[in-house]
Amino acid sequence: MSTTSSNHYDQLVSYYQTINHFNHAQAMLGWDAAANMPKGGSDARSNAMAELSVHVHRLSTQPQLADWFANAEQESLTSEQSSSLREMKRQWQQAALLPEDLVQAQSIAGSKCEHAWRTQRQENDWSGFEKNWKEVVSLSREEAKIRGEALGLTSYDAMLDKFEPGTSTASLDTLFSNVKTWLPELIEKALDKQAAEPIILPSGTFSTEQQKSLGLEVMKLLKFDFDHGRLDQSVHPFCGGVPSDVRITTRYDESDFVQALMGIVHETGHARYEQGLPKAYTGLPVGEARSMGIHESQSLFFEMQIGRSKDFITHLSRLSKEAFNAQQNPVFAEANLYQIYTRVNKGFIRVDADELTYPAHVILRYEIERDLINGVIEHTDVPALWDEKMKASLGLSTQGNYKNGCMQDIHWTDPEGKKVAHNYKNGCMQDIHWSGGSFGYFPSYTLGAMYAAQFMSTMNKTVNVEAAIQSGDLSPIFQWLSDNIWSQASLHTTDELVKRATGETLNAAHFRKHLEGRYL
Ligand SMILES: [Zn+2]
Numbered sequence: 227m228s229t230t231s232s233n234h235y236d237q238l239v240s241y242y243q244t245i246n247h248f249n250h251a252q253a254m255l256g257w258d259a260a261a262n263m264p265k266g267g268s269d270a271r272s273n274a275m276a277e278l279s280v281h282v283h284r285l286s287t288q289p290q291l292a293d294w295f296a297n298a299e300q301e302s303l304t305s306e307q308s309s310s311l312r313e314m315k316r317q318w319q320q321a322a323l324l325p326e327d328l329v330q331a332q333s334i335a336g337s338k339c340e341h342a343w344r345t346q347r348q349e350n351d352w353s354g355f356e357k358n359w360k361e362v363v364s365l366s367r368e369e370a371k372i373r374g375e376a377l378g379l380t381s382y383d384a385m386l387d388k389f390e391p392g393t394s395t396a397s398l399d400t401l402f403s404n405v406k407t408w409l410p411e412l413i414e415k416a417l418d419k420q421a422a423e424p425i426i427l428p429s430g431t432f433s434t435e436q437q438k439s440l441g442l443e444v445m446k447l448l449k450f451d452f453d454h455g456r457l458d459q460s461v462h463p464f465c466g467g468v469p470s471d472v473r474i475t476t477r478y479d480e481s482d483f484v485q486a487l488m489g490i491v492h493e494t495g496h497a498r499y500e501q502g503l504p505k506a507y508t509g510l511p512v513g514e515a516r517s518m519g520i521h522e523s524q525s526l527f528f529e530m531q532i533g534r535s536k537d538f539i540t541h542l543s544r545l546s547k548e549a550f551n552a553q554q555n556p557v558f559a560e561a562n563l564y565q566i567y568t569r570v571n572k573g574f575i576r577v578d579a580d581e582l583t584y585p586a587h588v589i590l591r592y593e594i595e596r597d598l599i600n601g602v603i604e605h606t607d608v609p610a611l612w613d614e615k616m617k618a619s620l621g622l623s624t625q626g627n628y629k630n631g632c633m634q635d636i637h638w639t640d641p642e643g644k645k646v647a648h649n650y651k652n653g654c655m656q657d658i659h660w661s662g663g664s665f666g667y668f669p670s671y672t673l674g675a676m677y678a679a680q681f682m683s684t685m686n687k688t689v690n691v692e693a694a695i696q697s698g699d700l701s702p703i704f705q706w707l708s709d710n711i712w713s714q715a716s717l718h719t720t721d722e723l724v725k726r727a728t729g730e731t732l733n734a735a736h737f738r739k740h741l742e743g744r745y746l
Contacts, residue, residue: 595638
């Protein structure tokens with residue numbers, strides 16, 4: 227029966243806004259725990275947040291929602307309302323799919339594994355880790371099977387769907403096998419070229435206070451909205467809070483300003499996406515960021531496309547000389563800062579990797595977790611496969627070196643996803659929390675880098691990006707991002723969003739061109 231009203235849809239809107247208010251509180255408690263809370267507050271805070279999580283999960287999985295969705299689908303909705311309904315259903319389905327006892331078992335196995343991992347990794351104790359991890363893998367496979375059956379997807383595709391709705395193994399295989407054909411050679415060429423280029427690394431003391439004031443200057447240049455957000459410190463940098471009040475954090479190392487400064491540029495990219503989400507859909511799933519990969523595309527657009535460009539580094543050079551009162555220090559010379567921020571280094575550790583070698587780390591993890599979740603390999607096969615793939619992609623052996631090999635990442639041990647670097651998305655954060663298992667998350671990093679390169683390549687056709695950065699008024703760049711990405715939130719599927727913005731779906735050629743332009 228079709229009606230001209232949208233009573234059932236409206237009922238859903240107000241229900242989801244209620245959920246959103248609890249998510250708001252949750253996000254702020256989480257930010258406070260990371261940025262402000264004294265140690266002694268930890269237990270009570272954990273209990274309060276756990277209680278709130280249970281409450282939100284209950285609201286999000288109410289059985290009556292199924293009827294409300296069915297009723298709303300009978301109403302004559304605008305296309306935007308239909309998108310909104312689609313996203314509500316998606317979140318509900320994701321949250322309600324798993325039986326409570328599986329979620330609980332995952333939480334227990336994950337905490338046990340992660341807790342022991344902290345010392346086992348330091349001690350390079352694979353055999354100890356393996357015993358706990360076995361259970362995490364087995365429960366994640368169970369989760370993947372349940373999700374896959376409900377969604378009509380293969381096991382690993384169902385896990386991908388949590389982070390990158392619409393992305394499949396087939397499309398990732400195509401994209402990543404393309405990258406593998408040219409990346410190793412490009413890395414070698416870049417290393418050869420850089421071997422002859424001089425670099426002066428920072429030495430001395432860079433006070434927290436000076437670094438912070440530099441960070442704030444850079445955020446102003448990037449038009450961070452300080453009426454709707456702030457910068458603080460935490461052990462693990464993140465972008466949290468809510469779109470109307472975005473909280474980004476960084477960590478300062480007084481012997482080196484390099485990482486904290488670019489970290490702020492990166493988190494500002496996440497933050498501006500959140501701040502730019504459409505107000506008309508505040509509190510609704512359709513008003514949230516599209517996916518982990520698209521979120522990362524915005525932070526990497528800020529960091530890799532803008533932040534590490536020669537023109538932007540001219541600003542960083544000027545601002546850092548001022549902040550550190552170091553006009554004559556050769557470290558801050560434009561050409562030297564550019565060297566620092568584009569240096570390529572083949573290393574073991576993903577989180578320390580540069581722009582060029584990073585995809586190799588991600589593709590290795592993707593291939594392993596894909597086969598692990600699909601049951602093609604067993605968890606005991608992982609160290610040897612890791613070694614083999616590191617040798618093939620970066621020429622590094624990790625044989626017997628588990629702590630710098632397959633035991634380095636926390637993602638695969640932590641089913642609650644709390645350690646996922648950027649807990650920017652309330653809905654999604656809650657999603658991860660309840661769905662368990664961070665298998666399927668790794669590809670988002672490299673998808674983000676690829677989307678960012680594609681957005682830049684399209685933007686360059688209508689915006690004079692170089693001139694905008696040089697002038698110090700980057701508004702035309704942000705206007706493009708706002709029109710094409712931020713304001714679109716989750717109105718479209720990822721493929722549609724990217725096609726509308728760039729005329730095609732994700733194409734690795736743009737990423738290759740960007741890297742070749744910068745490193746050859
Ligand atoms: Zn990020």
